[in-house]
Amino acid sequence: xxxDQIPISAEEAYLNLHRRIPxxxxxPFEDASMMEKVWGRRWGLDxxxxxxxxxxxxxxxxxWEVMMSGGEFxxxxxxxxxxxxxxxxxxxxxxxxxxxxxQHDGMVKALETEGVEVVHLEQPQPNMTKSVFTxxxxxxxxxxxxxxxMGVSYRRGEExxxxxxxxxxxMPILHTIHGTGLMEGGSFVxxxxxxxxxxxxxxxxAEGARQLGAVLKTLGVELLCVDNTGYGLHIDGSLVMVxxxxxxxxxxxxxxxxxxxxxxxxxxxxxxxxxxxxxGVNCLxxxxxxxxxxxxxxxxxxxxxxxxxxxxxxxxxxxHRSGGGxxxxxxxxxxxxx
Numbered sequence: 001x002x003x004d005q006i007p008i009s010a011e012e013a014y015l016n017l018h019r020r021i022p023x024x025x026x027x028p029f030e031d032a033s034m035m036e037k038v039w040g041r042r043w044g045l046d047x048x049x050x051x052x053x054x055x056x057x058x059x060x061x062x063x064w065e066v067m068m069s070g071g072e073f074x075x076x077x078x079x080x081x082x083x084x085x086x087x088x089x090x091x092x093x094x095x096x097x098x099x100x101x102x103q104h105d106g107m108v109k110a111l112e113t114e115g116v117e118v119v120h121l122e123q124p125q126p127n128m129t130k131s132v133f134t135x136x137x138x139x140x141x142x143x144x145x146x147x148x149x150m151g152v153s154y155r156r157g158e159e160x161x162x163x164x165x166x167x168x169x170x171m172p173i174l175h176t177i178h179g180t181g182l183m184e185g186g187s188f189v190x191x192x193x194x195x196x197x198x199x200x201x202x203x204x205x206a207e208g209a210r211q212l213g214a215v216l217k218t219l220g221v222e223l224l225c226v227d228n229t230g231y232g233l234h235i236d237g238s239l240v241m242v243x244x245x246x247x248x249x250x251x252x253x254x255x256x257x258x259x260x261x262x263x264x265x266x267x268x269x270x271x272x273x274x275x276x277x278x279x280g281v282n283c284l285x286x287x288x289x290x291x292x293x294x295x296x297x298x299x300x301x302x303x304x305x306x307x308x309x310x311x312x313x314x315x316x317x318x319x320h321r322s323g324g325g326x327x328x329x330x331x332x333x334x335x336x337x338x
Contacts, residue, residue: 029172030143030219043171045335046142046193046221048241049285053334056165057108058121058131060100066127067095086154087129090321100318104132107292107326110314114286119333122165125157133324134331135236136184137162139212142219144172146212148183151203155184171333175215183208186234186328189241191265193338194221197258199235201228226258236327239269240281242309243289244338248272248281248300270307273299279316282325286312288338292326 008016027034032042067089071082080089089095111118124131131137137158139146145166150156159176167173177183187204190196196216198209206225213223232238238253249269251259262269272280276297283293289309293301294316301311316326 035143039172040170041334043334044140044142044144045332046190046219047244047335047338048190048332049243049288050335050338051287052111052114052116052285052332053336054117054119054332055111056119056121056134056162056331056333057104057111057329058124058134059104059108060097060129060132061124063124063127063131064095064097064100064129067129068097069094084154086127088323090323095321096318100322103315103318104329107314107316107329110292110312111286111330114290114292114312116286117334119165119169121161122168123161125161128155128158129322130155130324131158131161132319132322133186133328134162135186135324135328136234138166138331139183139185139188140331140333141174141215141221144174146174146183146215147176148185149177149181149208151182151184151205166333169333175211177208177211179207179211181205181208181211183212184234185331186236188212189235189239191224191241191262191267192244195224195265196221197224197226197235197239199226199228199232199238201232203228203233224258224261226255229253233323234328236282237278238281240283240285240327241267242270242283242285242291242304246270246289246307246309248283248304250274250281270303272297273303276300277320279320279325282327283311284326284330294320294325296320 035042067087071080073080108118137148147159147163182205184203187199209225216223239247239249242248245266247267247269251271276299279294280297280300283291285291292312292314295313296317304311
């Protein structure tokens with residue numbers, strides 16, 4: 001004899017179905033297998049020195065034409081500055097775009113020789129000459145990108161093509177700095193997979209650091225904050241990681257407590273040669289203990305080599321005159337872990 005079946009409503013059936021299919025918070029969003037399943041690749045990074053797999057650059061192009069005429073040479077600054085302060089160029093002569101492009105191409109070739117996938121920014125905004133410095137509009141963390149909010153008004157708008165480019169690649173956008181927060185990527189350095197540092201100044205403020213810190217806290221990463229000295233723009237002009245336990249730095253630009261914290265973390269600091277100028281530190285690790293470095297920084301390069309770091313020299317002095325170096329001109333998208 002068959003058992004009597006008690007009819008159930010559609011609502012009860014719906015609940016019974018979904019009780020059997022619970023939400024699954026684990027593995028987390030940034031887990032490698034989940035990234036590949038949902039987003040197609042293991043996007044992001046948690047260090048500054050692991051084998052570099054993919055990087056975003058922006059070749060100077062038509063947006064630089066505004067620098068070929070107009071503007072005013074300011075004697076006390078020894079630079080050309082546009083009337084609306086949308087661009088500047090150090091030195092008395094105007095930019096030679098062909099030479100600028102050739103040096104940028106040389107950097108890209110060096111990256112490709114290292115086996116790095118080089119991705120180009122899609123359609124930079126007109127007249128945004130600083131878009132070549134791809135480091136600043138975004139910060140890449142494990143699982144995706146934090147879109148920055150540029151500290152100065154003449155760079156506002158760079159964020160849009162960066163967001164579009166990353167989204168079109170399939171990289172998740174985890175957060176956009178908003179409200180009164182200020183943040184630029186050159187202000188940020190990974191020290192190790194569980195700790196990073198950001199420099200506070202006129203390009204990055206406490207609110208921007210708070211928002212970034214909240215994203216990093218979700219990833220189990222502690223964010224240290226140091227103050228820029230004077231009108232220094234970014235920490236990557238004072239400190240860059242070149243190996244998992246070695247940083248190249250202008251030590252006099254960094255506070256004592258931070259240098260002591262680096263020691264506690266087992267990170268040694270190698271003092272760059274001040275004679276190499278402002279971009280003597282601004283190099284890029286392509287793998288642990290191997291860096292791309294501007295050819296002008298030969299004194300600091302020798303110090304690195306003496307410490308066991310391999311250095312690939314790249315001519316890049318023209319881009320220095322627009323305010324950035326090799327580190328500034330590269331936004332790593334994917335690195336291997338360390």
